[in-house]
Amino acid sequence: MNDTFLKACRGENTDYTPVWIMRQAGRYLKQYQKIRKKVDFLTLCKTPELAAEVTIQPIDALGVDAAILFSDILIPVEAMGMDLKFLEKKGPVLNPPIRDRDSLKRLSVPNPERDLNFVMETIKILRRELDGRVPLIGFSGAPFTMATYMIEGGSSKNFLHTKRMIFQSPDLYKALMDKITKTVIEYLKSQISAGAQAVQLFDTWAGIFSPSDYKEYVLLYVTHVIDELKSWQASKKIAVPVIYFVGECGGLLEHMKSAGADVYGIDWRINLDDAIKRLGTRTVVQGNLDPVALFLPQEKIELRVKDILKRAKSAKGHIFNLGHGVLPETPPENVIALVEMVHAHSRKR
Amino acid sequence: MNDTFLKACRGENTDYTPVWIMRQAGRYLKQYQKIRKKVDFLTLCKTPELAAEVTIQPIDALGVDAAILFSDILIPVEAMGMDLKFLEKKGPVLNPPIRDRDSLKRLSVPNPERDLNFVMETIKILRRELDGRVPLIGFSGAPFTMATYMIEGGSSKNFLHTKRMIFQSPDLYKALMDKITKTVIEYLKSQISAGAQAVQLFDTWAGIFSPSDYKEYVLLYVTHVIDELKSWQASKKIAVPVIYFVGECGGLLEHMKSAGADVYGIDWRINLDDAIKRLGTRTVVQGNLDPVALFLPQEKIELRVKDILKRAKSAKGHIFNLGHGVLPETPPENVIALVEMVHAHSRKR
Numbered sequence: 001m002n003d004t005f006l007k008a009c010r011g012e013n014t015d016y017t018p019v020w021i022m023r024q025a026g027r028y029l030k031q032y033q034k035i036r037k038k039v040d041f042l043t044l045c046k047t048p049e050l051a052a053e054v055t056i057q058p059i060d061a062l063g064v065d066a067a068i069l070f071s072d073i074l075i076p077v078e079a080m081g082m083d084l085k086f087l088e089k090k091g092p093v094l095n096p097p098i099r100d101r102d103s104l105k106r107l108s109v110p111n112p113e114r115d116l117n118f119v120m121e122t123i124k125i126l127r128r129e130l131d132g133r134v135p136l137i138g139f140s141g142a143p144f145t146m147a148t149y150m151i152e153g154g155s156s157k158n159f160l161h162t163k164r165m166i167f168q169s170p171d172l173y174k175a176l177m178d179k180i181t182k183t184v185i186e187y188l189k190s191q192i193s194a195g196a197q198a199v200q201l202f203d204t205w206a207g208i209f210s211p212s213d214y215k216e217y218v219l220l221y222v223t224h225v226i227d228e229l230k231s232w233q234a235s236k237k238i239a240v241p242v243i244y245f246v247g248e249c250g251g252l253l254e255h256m257k258s259a260g261a262d263v264y265g266i267d268w269r270i271n272l273d274d275a276i277k278r279l280g281t282r283t284v285v286q287g288n289l290d291p292v293a294l295f296l297p298q299e300k301i302e303l304r305v306k307d308i309l310k311r312a313k314s315a316k317g318h319i320f321n322l323g324h325g326v327l328p329e330t331p332p333e334n335v336i337a338l339v340e341m342v343h344a345h346s347r348k349r
Numbered sequence: 350m351n352d353t354f355l356k357a358c359r360g361e362n363t364d365y366t367p368v369w370i371m372r373q374a375g376r377y378l379k380q381y382q383k384i385r386k387k388v389d390f391l392t393l394c395k396t397p398e399l400a401a402e403v404t405i406q407p408i409d410a411l412g413v414d415a416a417i418l419f420s421d422i423l424i425p426v427e428a429m430g431m432d433l434k435f436l437e438k439k440g441p442v443l444n445p446p447i448r449d450r451d452s453l454k455r456l457s458v459p460n461p462e463r464d465l466n467f468v469m470e471t472i473k474i475l476r477r478e479l480d481g482r483v484p485l486i487g488f489s490g491a492p493f494t495m496a497t498y499m500i501e502g503g504s505s506k507n508f509l510h511t512k513r514m515i516f517q518s519p520d521l522y523k524a525l526m527d528k529i530t531k532t533v534i535e536y537l538k539s540q541i542s543a544g545a546q547a548v549q550l551f552d553t554w555a556g557i558f559s560p561s562d563y564k565e566y567v568l569l570y571v572t573h574v575i576d577e578l579k580s581w582q583a584s585k586k587i588a589v590p591v592i593y594f595v596g597e598c599g600g601l602l603e604h605m606k607s608a609g610a611d612v613y614g615i616d617w618r619i620n621l622d623d624a625i626k627r628l629g630t631r632t633v634v635q636g637n638l639d640p641v642a643l644f645l646p647q648e649k650i651e652l653r654v655k656d657i658l659k660r661a662k663s664a665k666g667h668i669f670n671l672g673h674g675v676l677p678e679t680p681p682e683n684v685i686a687l688v689e690m691v692h693a694h695s696r697k698r
Contacts, residue, residue: 160676163641167649210617210639212656250599251619268559270600290559292512300516307561327509 001132005066009241011316017346018065023325024058025070031057048121073141079110097153109182112190120194127195138196142203143180143221200243207248226260253278268323273311284317291322294334305341350481354415358590360665366695367414372674373407374419380406397470422490428459446502458531461539469543476544487545491552492529492570549592556597575609602627617672622660633666640671643683654690
């Protein structure tokens with residue numbers, strides 16, 4: 001059984017640096033495309049056998065040290081009562097967006113065992129099929145990042161509606177965030193109960209704020225999620241690591257570190273040693289290769305891998321990853337090579 | 350004559366903190382919309398009398414301490430030989446994009462006096478009409494940010510084509526950047542000769558890189574522009590300040606500071622005192638209110654103004670600005686109030 005990833009999460013010594021890749025189950029893999037030709041994205045997320053199959057594809061193809069549940073951060077948003085569609089070029093569309101009390105009222109906190117049963121089913125299949133090969137990571141969007149999609153009605157460039165709600169109707173925002181936060185807590189508890197061995201909170205859009213706004217409108221709710229998960233786990237005598245990933249975290253590290261996570265995921269726009277200095281050297285970090293660096297010739301990728309491994313040495317622990325999801329256009333052979341390089345060069349230490 | 354802005358650029362003492370707003374001439378002003386109803390955006394940029402008129406509108410309406418030439422960073426790109434269109438919802442489209450040697454060959458370094466004469470004409474009208482009321486800022490895109498539009502063929506989300514060229518065809522990228530860099534140098538020299546009293550380089554997209562990639566693929570060329578401008582100015586015995594603005598600069602400050610600019614423009618995602626600490630306290634900074642903070646009630650805007658003024662005290666000089674351009678939906682009365690607040694609270698120091 002390969003538990004290198006879990007050991008690294010806990011800050012324990014490992015024989016080499018474990019590696020997994022955000023969006024490792026995805027369009028850059030031919031195996032994945034083959035399945036997607038048969039079913040649309042949402043159906044894939046909701047069909048446990050298929051979701052489990054694509055989750056395992058990168059374990060076979062890449063040799064990564066962890067599997068991550070194939071799903072989408074908007075799956076629980078649909079279960080809250082919003083209409084969710086994925087349009088081919090536009091991405092997710094949530095209709096109508098949440099911008100007033102009335103639309104908020106229509107949202108409920110789902111019961112994950114009932115309303116998101118297909119996720120729990122996928123996790124159970126995965127634990128059985130992985131059979132200890134690598135640990136399984138569950139995940140959820142962090143409350144703020146989920147809120148942006150709900151308020152904007154999809155992706156956004158400048159998050160005007162979101163910030164406008166925060167600044168002009170702080171009570172409405174708080175009420176929305178309370179509902180989302182409860183949803184995230186219940187969703188992650190259920191995933192852990194179903195068998196997730198670590199969970200990651202994706203706060204992809206948290207980097208759009210000034211540090212003090214981040215603290216007040218984003219971090220508060222993430223901290224609450226992690227606190228709740230930790231005390232619930234303590235009562236159950238379990239200890240599933242929580243990873244907190246923030247996109248564009250460069251300005252926010254001093255605040256981020258108080259979230260209470262076991263591992264902090266770092267994007268590529270900052271040197272990992274600088275990030276560790278600002279987070280504190282008692283921290284376990286995950287990251288942080290620029291996803292587009294996977295388009296470099298392999299000898300150049302190798303230089304970057306070595307550089308990141310070197311910069312990571314000042315941390316209590318390191319899990320290698322990209323600084324954001326792998327891009328669909330990425331040559332798969334470079335991803336395979338990346339995993340090999342991380343293993344080879346970290347063993348030599 | 351109000352030279353507070355120029356004094357602050359040089360790090361000299363001022364009676365109050367000068368303020369101007371990125372995109373202060375723009376859609377949030379009714380006066381501007383009235384003119385745009387008559388002419389399209391490109392025609393407006395290219396008609397000196399009209400461009401001068403909209404440049405002056407915010408001086409009358411807001412009481413800011415500097416005027417900035419109304420134009421677009423893609424204007425010199427069109428003069429290099431690319432076909433430029435602005436589509437209503439899509440933004441700028443440059444067709445065909447530059448992705449190989451052949452398309453690069455078709456680009457030339459324009460003669461600004463001839464090919465961009467309308468810009469120089471606008472500057473001359475403005476100096477006459479402003480008549481010393483406030484100084485006039487000229488500007489250009491920084492070479493990298495211009496390159497992204499040329500390589501992507503417009504705006505982009507993940508800048509895949511740009512990074513792919515950099516990583517897979519570094520010689521092609523260098524050849525393109527050399528052409529753009531020469532263009533920027535000649536363009537800014539001409540603006541200064543025509544009467545621009547300060548110039549700003551906009552490096553809006555430089556924040557997409559890791560610090561070492563930023564240094565190699567972005568900063569090198571900006572530094573060359575500023576070096577050339579400085580030695581040319583020395584030979585002419587003039588000293589026009591150069592402002593260097595980087596969007597999402599949080600991870601890059603330690604590198605940025607070697608660009609040789611007189612003033613560094615900071616986005617809102619970092620606390621200004623932290624930015625100053627990392628740039629060095631002998632630096633003059635410009636920034637850094639979140640543009641969306643202008644949707645707050647005015648008493649909350651005021652708290653943020655005070656906070657930024659306080660954080661700026663550790664710098665050698667401070668010019669108040671937003672951390673990015675003002676949004677079209679912004680209530681103009683809040684922009685007017687902002688300018689008053691900056692003046693009032695900085696006088697009290």
